[in-house]
Amino acid sequence: MEAIKQSLIDKLSVEQIKVELMRTAFGRRSTLLSRFDPRVLLGWYTVLAILPWFLSNKFVLLGLLVPVLVLTFSSKVSPLVLFILGLGLVSEISYILIGSLLFGGSLDAVWPLMTLTLKLLIISLASIAVFNSMDPERFSDALLSLGVPGQFSFGVSYGYRMLPILIEEYHNLFYSFRLRGKAPGNRGLLGWRSLVYLVRTAVCTFYPLMLNTAKRTRTTVEALEVKGFTYALASPEARKLKLAYLRVGAADIAFLGISLLYLIALCVGGHWVSF
C-alpha cells in the first residue's frame, strides 16, 4: 500500500506534471494529423465537435469513436492528459447517476447516460488528437489566415513562448510560499488540513505570478515595436509573406474526402443497425 501511495505521489508530483505539460506542448512529434494543413484540421475538428450533438444513434457514434481513438493514439498523447480526461468522464457519470438515484430514479438512467458520455468522449478525444498534433505556431498562422486579428493570433504563439517560463516561475513562487509558510501541525483526517493548505498555497501563488508578468511585459511591448510588429499589422505584404507556406494539398483533400465518405457510410449503416 505504502509503495503504491509513493508511486502515485511520484506520478502526480509538481515536477512530473511539469514534465508532462512540457511534453504535451513542446515534444516535437510528426504524427499523422500534423501533416495536414492546419486550416483543414481546424475545419475537420469543428465539424466533429458539433456533429455528435445532432446524432443519437449509438451505432453512428461508436463508428465515429473508432477513428477518433486511432487518431488519438497515433498522436502519442501524454498519459496524464488521458488520465485527467478519464477522471472527468467518470466523475461526470457518477454525479448524474447519484443525482438521478437520489431523486427516485433507477439504474435505467445508465443507458441514456452512455449516449451522452459517448458524445463527450468523441469530442474530447478529437480535440486532444488535433491540438496535440498541431504546432501552436501553425495554429496561430491558421487563425491569421482565417481572418482572426493579428493581435489575437500572435497572442496564441506568444503564450506558447511564455508557457515554460511561467511554469518555472510558478514553481519557484510556490516554494517561496512553502519555505516561509507553516504547514498545519495536525494533518487532519486523511490529511485534509494539509490538502487545504497546499491548495490554498497553489491558488495564492497566482497573484505574485500575475504581478511579475505584468512587470515583464514592459520590455516586451517595446521590443515588439522595434521588431515591426505594429508595422506588420497594417501591412498586407508581411501577412502574405508569413502565410505563404500554408497550402492545401492533395493529402488534405484526400483526408477530407475519406472522412466524408466514412461519415456517409456510417449514416447509411445507422439506418439499418440501431440499438
Next chain:
Amino acid sequence: MSTASAARIPQTTEPLVALSNVGFRYPGASSDALQGIDLTIERGAFVAVAGTNGSGKSTLCKTLNGLIPNYYVGDLTGDIRVAGLTAAEETVSSLSKKVAYVFQDFENQLVRPTVYEEVIFAPLNFGYPDYKERGERALALLGLSHLRDRWIWQLSGGQKHMTALAAALSLDPDLIIVDEPVAQLDPQRARLVYDKLKLLREQHGKTILVIEHHTEFIADYCDRVILMDKGAIRWIKPVREALSRVEELAELHILPPQVTLAAKRTLEEERQEGESALPYPVTLGEAAEFYRQRDVGSRLNAVDGGSGAQAILRGTAKSGAQEPVVRFDNVTAGYKTIDRTPHRVLKNVSLELREGDRIALVGSNGAGKSTLLKLISGIRRPSEGSVTVCGFRTKDVSPERLADYVSYIYQQPEEMFIEDNIRKDISYFLKARKHPGYAELVDGLMERLRLAGLADRDGRLLSGGQQRRATLAIGLAMRPTVMLLDEPTASLDALSRREVAAMLSGELGSVKTAVIATHDMQLVAEWANRVIVMHNGEVALDTDKRTLFSNSELLRQAGLTPPQITQLGDALNLYPPCLSVDEFVRRVQSALKEEVPAWKPSNKASSTS
C-alpha cells in the same frame, strides 16, 4: 568628434549619429530626463555610455531608435540625425532598420518560441522577401547556426543574449546598442558577447554603443567613453584618459578597473607632489607592462617566494573538525527531461558543511550549484543517497519544517516577493509561526538593512540593490542556521554590489553556515573562507580561495575568471595569488622598498617558488 555641420558633408563622411541640443522630459515628470545633449558618433566607433542609475543613459539610447518620442511621448527638443535620417520625421519602424537595440532584460525581448522564429520575426514583419536568408545570415554571423531549432526556454542566459543580438542583426542595422550586457551575464559569457561585438565592428563595419559601467570591459573593448550625469553629458573622452579619472568616477559610483586603482596608488607612492601621472594603465596588459618596467615580478618573488608565502598561506588554514551542520552522503539528484529520460545533475556527491564555514560555490552554468542549494533547502530531494540538515534527513521532513533552520535566497528577487509590500514579505515567516513580538524584530532588521523608508513599497518596484537588501532581510528574519544565497551580487551596479558584499561580511545573526553560489570572483576573494568548485555535477575541488586562484587550469575548465588584480599578480608570476587591490599594493610596495639581493630574469623567477 567634431560638431561640424554634418548635413552638408557627403553621405560617406557624415557621422552616424548627430545630436544637437537634445532635451527630453517624460510626461508628468518634474525635471528633464535629458538636457542639452550634443553628441556625434562616427561610423565604426565603439563607444561606452557610463553613468549612475537614472543619469539618462537608457533614455539617450531610446532617442536613437525612435522609441522616444514615438512610443514614449514627451517633450523632445533639439535635432537628432541617425544614419542619414532625421529622427523627427521617422517612425520606430524605419529607425529600427538602422538601429538595433538589445535591452537589459533581453529575455523579455524574445517573443517567439524558437531561435529561428525569433531571428526571422523582424525581417518578416517588415516584409523583406529574403527574410529566411536574413535570419540564417544573422545566426551564422554570431556562430549560432547550431541553435537554430532550439526552443527559447532551453537556452542558457548567454545564448539568449546572443539570440536577441542576432534578431537585431537580421535587419542589417548600422548602429548596435547593447544595454548593460555584463549585468545579466557571467563574466565569461559577457566576454563572448563583447568579442562578437568587436568582430561586428571590425569585419562588418558596424558602430557599437554599449551602456556599461563595468570598466574592465570598457577598457578592453571601447575606444571612447561618454559619461552621463543627471541627464547631461559631463564629458566624452578617449577610454584611457576617461578611466584614469579615478576620483571623478568614484564620485559617480563607477568603479575603475582594479589594475588602474593599483597603478594609481603605486604611482602616488613614487611621484612627488604636483607631478602629473595621467593617464594610468587601464587594461591588464598595460598594467602588467607598467609593473614589469619596475621589475616588480622578480623583486616580489625574491621577497614572497620564501617566508612571505608561508605567512600568507598560513592565514587560510582550515578550521578544526566539528559536527557538520549539513552532510551529503553519496547524493545523486536530477530531473526528467522532456523525453522522460532522467538527467543527473549531481552525481555521487559527498560533502560536509561545518559551523563557521563561509562557502563559495562556484562553477559554470549547469554544473549543479543551484541543485545543491535546493537539496539543502528541501525543495528537491535526492534520488539516491541522503542529505542531512541540522540533524534532519531532508527526505523525511517537509520544506516548511526545514525552513526553521534553512533560508534560501533565490537568484531572482521577484520570485521571493509574495506579498504586496516588503514589510509583509519580511514578516511572513514569523507571522505564520505566531512569533511573539515579531513586529519589533522586523523593524530592527529593516532599520539595519536600510529598508525602513521602503517598508510599504512593493518589492517588485524597487531598484536592483534595494531588492537584494529586501531578500536578504526576508532570509535573515527567518533566523536561520544555514543561509543559502544564489548569485546575490548578479546584475547589481558597483555601489549596490559593494553594499551587499559588506552586508554579507557583516553580522548574520543566527547563521552558522552560509553558502553562496556565485560567478562573482571578487566576492569569492573578499568573502569566502572555503571554496567548492562544481564541475559536471561533481565536486571538482574543495579548498580555500588562494589555492583556487593558483589553479589556473581548473579555473579555465570550470569557466571561472579570477578577479583582475589576481590576474595581474599571475601575469607577474606572483605566488601565492593576490586577492585584493590593498594586498597587491602592499606587497608591491614592500618589494619595491626592499633591496634586491641580485638581479634575476623575471621569467625564471617563478621556478623558485
